[in-house]
Amino acid sequence: MSGAAIIELSKLSVRYGARTALDGLDATVTGGAVGLLGPNGAGKSTLIKTLLGLLTASAGQAKVLGEDVATQAFRLRRRVGYMPERDAAFPGMTGFQAVFYAGRLCGMPEADARRRAHEVLLFAGLEEARYREVSTYSTGMRQRVKLAQSLVHDPDLLFLDEPTNGLDPKGRREMLELIRELAHVKGIHVVLSSHLLRDVEEVCHSVVVLQGGKLVRHEQLSTLSRGAPDACAVRIAGDPEAFRKACASRGLQVIDGKERELEIKLAQEGATAPVFAAAKESGAIVRMLRPVRITLEDALIDVLGRSP
Amino acid sequence: MVIHDRGYTRWNGDRSRPVGAIGIILRSGLRRSMATLFRRKLPAIGMLLGAYGTFVFAFVFLVIKHYMRMNAASFPEAAQEVLQSEMAEVISARPDTLYWYLFRFQLAFVALACVLLGAPLLAEDRRSNALELYFSRPVGVARYLLGKLAIIGTLLAAITVIPASVLLLFDASMTADQPGALVSKLILLGRMLLAGSVLLTLPSLLILAASSLTQRPRNAAILFIGFILMLELVISEMLFNVFAEPYFHLLQVTFNVSQVGAWLLGATTEIDAGVPVWLSAVVLAGWVALLVPLLVRRVRPVEVVA
Numbered sequence: 001m002s003g004a005a006i007i008e009l010s011k012l013s014v015r016y017g018a019r020t021a022l023d024g025l026d027a028t029v030t031g032g033a034v035g036l037l038g039p040n041g042a043g044k045s046t047l048i049k050t051l052l053g054l055l056t057a058s059a060g061q062a063k064v065l066g067e068d069v070a071t072q073a074f075r076l077r078r079r080v081g082y083m084p085e086r087d088a089a090f091p092g093m094t095g096f097q098a099v100f101y102a103g104r105l106c107g108m109p110e111a112d113a114r115r116r117a118h119e120v121l122l123f124a125g126l127e128e129a130r131y132r133e134v135s136t137y138s139t140g141m142r143q144r145v146k147l148a149q150s151l152v153h154d155p156d157l158l159f160l161d162e163p164t165n166g167l168d169p170k171g172r173r174e175m176l177e178l179i180r181e182l183a184h185v186k187g188i189h190v191v192l193s194s195h196l197l198r199d200v201e202e203v204c205h206s207v208v209v210l211q212g213g214k215l216v217r218h219e220q221l222s223t224l225s226r227g228a229p230d231a232c233a234v235r236i237a238g239d240p241e242a243f244r245k246a247c248a249s250r251g252l253q254v255i256d257g258k259e260r261e262l263e264i265k266l267a268q269e270g271a272t273a274p275v276f277a278a279a280k281e282s283g284a285i286v287r288m289l290r291p292v293r294i295t296l297e298d299a300l301i302d303v304l305g306r307s308p
Numbered sequence: 309m310v311i312h313d314r315g316y317t318r319w320n321g322d323r324s325r326p327v328g329a330i331g332i333i334l335r336s337g338l339r340r341s342m343a344t345l346f347r348r349k350l351p352a353i354g355m356l357l358g359a360y361g362t363f364v365f366a367f368v369f370l371v372i373k374h375y376m377r378m379n380a381a382s383f384p385e386a387a388q389e390v391l392q393s394e395m396a397e398v399i400s401a402r403p404d405t406l407y408w409y410l411f412r413f414q415l416a417f418v419a420l421a422c423v424l425l426g427a428p429l430l431a432e433d434r435r436s437n438a439l440e441l442y443f444s445r446p447v448g449v450a451r452y453l454l455g456k457l458a459i460i461g462t463l464l465a466a467i468t469v470i471p472a473s474v475l476l477l478f479d480a481s482m483t484a485d486q487p488g489a490l491v492s493k494l495i496l497l498g499r500m501l502l503a504g505s506v507l508l509t510l511p512s513l514l515i516l517a518a519s520s521l522t523q524r525p526r527n528a529a530i531l532f533i534g535f536i537l538m539l540e541l542v543i544s545e546m547l548f549n550v551f552a553e554p555y556f557h558l559l560q561v562t563f564n565v566s567q568v569g570a571w572l573l574g575a576t577t578e579i580d581a582g583v584p585v586w587l588s589a590v591v592l593a594g595w596v597a598l599l600v601p602l603l604v605r606r607v608r609p610v611e612v613v614a
Contacts, residue, residue: 107446109321
């Protein structure tokens with residue numbers, strides 16, 4: 001699935017009057033599950049809407065699944081599914097009617113749209129509520145019906161804009177499992193836009209990071225959030241000050257970590273013996289020692305902090 | 309743990325098949341309008357059914373007219389009585405005039421149908437953010453608007469052009485023995501369809517425009533009624549009464565529709581001689597030119613907040 005480009009951006013810019021929402025984006029995004037990250041106002045939703053042809057680019061070019069967004073928008077929308085961030089529904093329809101209607105609007109024949117509507121509602125876990133009006137659904141159910149509407153025509157690429165918005169932890173977990181299944185099992189490319197980094201970490205292979213309308217990072221998730229080979233996190237029982245002094249006397253740099261963990265920069269990769277020696281000298285007991293992992297949150301803060 | 313074996317399969321259908329968005333939106337909209345009407349608006353149903361009363365009366369008149377024509381020799385006294393009654397004027401009216409009166413009388417029901425069934429068409433879609441769902445599919449703004457126009461147009465035609473056409477076809481069938489009259493009635497049918505399109509287009513565009521300006525159908529209805537009342541009864545009549553100038557009637561939507569419709573139907577006796585028909589046509593065209601860009605502007609896939 002990975003390998004072929006699903007999105008190609010060439011100096012893509014979008015302006016709203018004097019304000020630049022996207023500024024000269026250049027990227028080639030290959031298939032799989034891609035996370036679209038960035039702070040509020042970074043341009044994530046603008047990028048998705050531009051790729052769908054809902055917004056017109058002021059400059060540059062964009063291709064999705066090989067189709068030029070500017071000239072082939074209608075053909076492209078038959079192959080792409082979109083789950084909007086905001087609460088969106090066809091008024092006065094039941095879950096089944098809404099998904100059926102969405103399928104018909106994508107050009108599906110009536111019989112196919114009907115069959116697929118039942119299928120995707122079952123997939124999304126709405127089989128028992130499908131004949132109820134969408135206006136009576138809970139938030140989680142509305143999110144699921146949005147997902148079903150985006151899937152009914154079996155798209156090759158799904159744009160999901162904040163899919164876990166408003167969901168409780170159980171609902172969030174179930175939504176992410178559905179998305180993971182689509183991306184990892186069913187072979188549908190997914191672009192997941194979220195400000196919840198855990199969502200992206202759980203689903204995506206690669207990330208695109210935007211800030212202020214500019215592309216600041218585009219790489220594999222495994223590269224962005226990785227382990228730091230020359231650092232470890234330690235939890236001790238004992239006098240932390242004495243332990244710090246003992247570490248300092250051995251040339252070890254101690255930084256306060258999170259949740260009572262001390263982060264220690266080692267002299268070289270894997271050289272943890274001085275840590276134990278310092279603990280013994282200070283009378284402390286090492287309760288836990290593990291390699292430091294740079295989380296996506298840390299990496300993102302670092303990336304966004306360093307970009308102009 | 310969530311069970312995933314829920315039968316999601318890939319679809320291998322034809323993705324190049326034409327969408328036919330206008331027809332899909334029309335069918336869905338008609339179904340929804342009828343469902344709304346029959347579920348909650350019993351008085352409205354009564355009123356709309358009352359709209360067909362006009363055509364029932366007209367049908368009775370036509371039956372009497374043709375019966376009289378065919379049997380006057382057998383029932384001369386009865387024929388004389390009828391010809392001296394108040395019904396005589398109606399029964400002997402020219403067909404174009406008869407159908408013109410039918411259309412004029414239906415304008416009130418046209419307004420009612422616009423308010424009840426036309427007001428929610430765009431307002432509810434805007435309120436529920438359905439526009440993002442529509443335009444993320446291969447449906448453009450033009451097809452979306454034409455679909456909505458087709459919904460209200462069909463509903464209005466159901467209480468105007470369609471029953472009038474059925475009536476006219478009945479009338480024509482009763483004159484099958486008079487080829488000249490038959491041909492003229494068939495020509496009148498064509499004229500009536502044209503007049504009907506004029507009668508329906510502007511009210512349809514007006515209610516859609518009102519619906520596009522708000523997210524609540526009730527507000528759209530108030531806007532529509534207020535606009536019509538203001539133009540028809542307040543501004544136009546006030547100016548006419550002050551200046552005694554018939555050209556102020558051009559401000560009235562119903563006046564312009566009446567003028568152009570009467571000319572198209574050939575009911576020349578119903579045209580206000582004080583105002584040229586072509587001026588009314590220009591005003592109508594101007595309204596259309598104003599309303600269409602407004603609709604396109606209001607129906608956007610993305611609301612841009614600068």
